[in-house]
Amino acid sequence: MTHPNHSTRLAELTAGARDIIPMMVGAAPFGVIFGTLVTSGPLHLWHGQLMSLVVFAGSAQFIALGLIAGHASFAVVLATTLVVNLRHVLYSATLAPYVSHLPLRWRLALGGVLTDEVFAVAWSHYRHHPPGSVSPYYFLGAGLAMYLNWQIWTLAGLLFGAAFPGLQSLGLDFAMVATFIAIVVPQLVALRYLAAAATSGALAFFWQAWPYKLGLLGAVFAGVVVGVLLSRPGSQRRTAEVAQ
Amino acid sequence: MNYVVLILGMALITWTIRAAVFVLGDRLVFPPLVRTALGFVPVTVLTAIIVPMAVSPHGGGAELTWRNPQLIGALAAVAVSALTRRPLLTIAVGLAVFFVWQGVVLK
Numbered sequence: 600m601t602h603p604n605h606s607t608r609l610a611e612l613t614a615g616a617r618d619i620i621p622m623m624v625g626a627a628p629f630g631v632i633f634g635t636l637v638t639s640g641p642l643h644l645w646h647g648q649l650m651s652l653v654v655f656a657g658s659a660q661f662i663a664l665g666l667i668a669g670h671a672s673f674a675v676v677l678a679t680t681l682v683v684n685l686r687h688v689l690y691s692a693t694l695a696p697y698v699s700h701l702p703l704r705w706r707l708a709l710g711g712v713l714t715d716e717v718f719a720v721a722w723s724h725y726r727h728h729p730p731g732s733v734s735p736y737y738f739l740g741a742g743l744a745m746y747l748n749w750q751i752w753t754l755a756g757l758l759f760g761a762a763f764p765g766l767q768s769l770g771l772d773f774a775m776v777a778t779f780i781a782i783v784v785p786q787l788v789a790l791r792y793l794a795a796a797a798t799s800g801a802l803a804f805f806w807q808a809w810p811y812k813l814g815l816l817g818a819v820f821a822g823v824v825v826g827v828l829l830s831r832p833g834s835q836r837r838t839a840e841v842a843q
Numbered sequence: 844m845n846y847v848v849l850i851l852g853m854a855l856i857t858w859t860i861r862a863a864v865f866v867l868g869d870r871l872v873f874p875p876l877v878r879t880a881l882g883f884v885p886v887t888v889l890t891a892i893i894v895p896m897a898v899s900p901h902g903g904g905a906e907l908t909w910r911n912p913q914l915i916g917a918l919a920a921v922a923v924s925a926l927t928r929r930p931l932l933t934i935a936v937g938l939a940v941f942f943v944w945q946g947v948v949l950k
Contacts, residue, residue, distance in 0.1 A: 621934050646846050653854035663853060673849050680853045684860045689884045691864035692873070699868040710862025715892060722885050723930075770945055773913055776896050777920045777937030779889045784924035784933070786886050795883045796890040803891035804898050804905070815891050822887035823880050830879050 615740025622716035625775035634756020712742025795826030916941030
C-alpha cells in the first residue's frame with residue numbers, strides 16, 4: 600500500500616466529499632422528515648439521533664419507526680432491518696477487490712458508511728482504476744460527508760421539524776435520480792449492460808409495492824441474470840436469432 | 844421496553860451486512876460466474892432505485908405524462924449523459940430542467 604502525504608490524503612477526502620454533494624442535497628429532506636417523525640412517535644428525541652448515529656440507513660430507519668409506532672415486536676424490527684438492508688451485501692461484494700488489501704480498521708470503517716449513495720460515488724471512482732491502485736481516502740471522504748449530513752438533518756428535524764411543512768413536495772430527492780443517471784448511463788456501452796439495466800428498472804417499477812424492498816432485490820437479481828446470460832460466449836448471435 | 848437495545852441491535856445487523864464481505868477480505872475469492880454477476884450490480888441496482896422514483900414519484904401508478912417533472916428531468920439527464928458523458932453537466936441540466944418544469948412550466 601502506498602503512503603501518500605497529508606495534502607494528497609486531504610485532497611482525496613475533499614474530492615470524495617465534493618462528489619457526493621448532490622446526494623447530500625437529496626438526503627437532507629429525508630433526514631428532516633425522519634427527525635420530525637420521531638417527535639410524533641414513542642421514541643425520545645435522543646433515541647432518534649442515536650439511531651441516525653449508529654444505524655445510518657435511511658430506509659431501515661423509516662421502516663423501523665413505523666413498526667415501533669405500530670407496537671411490532673423487537674424481533675420483527677430486527678428481521679425487517681436485515682431484509683431491507685440485504686442489498687448492501689451486493690455493494691460490499693462489488694467493492695471488495697478495491698478494499699481487501701486495507702487494514703481491518705479501514706474495512707470496518709468503510710463498511711460502516713456504505714449506503715446506496717456512497718456505493719454509487721465510490722464505485723464510479725474506483726471503476727476507472729485497477730484494484731489496489733487507488734487510496735481509500737476518496738471513499739472515506741464521501742462516506743464521512745454523507746454521515747455528517749445525515750446527522751445534521753436528523754437533528755434539524757428533531758428540533759425544528761414542525762417548521763418545515765411540505766418538505767417532501769419540494770422534490771429535492773430528484774438530485775439522487777440525476778446523480779445516479781450520470782453514473783449509470785455512461786456504463787451502458789454494450790447490449791448486455793443495457794438489457795440488464797432495462798430489466799431491473801422495469802421490474803423494480805412493477806414490483807415496487809412488494810414489502811421490505813424485496814421487489815428491488817428481485818429486480819436486481821433478474822437484471823443480473825439477464826446480464827450474465829448475455830455475457831456467455833456466442834450469446835450475441837443467439838440474441839439476434841431470438842429477436843428475429 | 845428498552846429502545847436503546849433495539850437501536851443497537853439494528854446497528855449491529857446493518858453494520859454486519861455492510862462490512863462482512865469487507866472483513867473477510869482476501870480470504871473470500873469469488874468464482875468467475877459470481878465475478879461476472881457482480882459486474883452487473885451497479886447498473887442494475889442504481890437503475891432499480893431511480894426508475895420508480897422517476898416514473899411514479901407519488902408511489903402509485905405510472906405517471907407517463909409531460910406533467911411529471913421527475914420524468915422530464917430524468918429524460919433530460921439521460922439525454923445529456925448519453926451525448927456528453929459528463930457527470931456534472933448531467934446533474935446540473937437534470938436538476939435545472941426538473942426545477943424549472945416543477946416551478947415554472949407547471950405553474
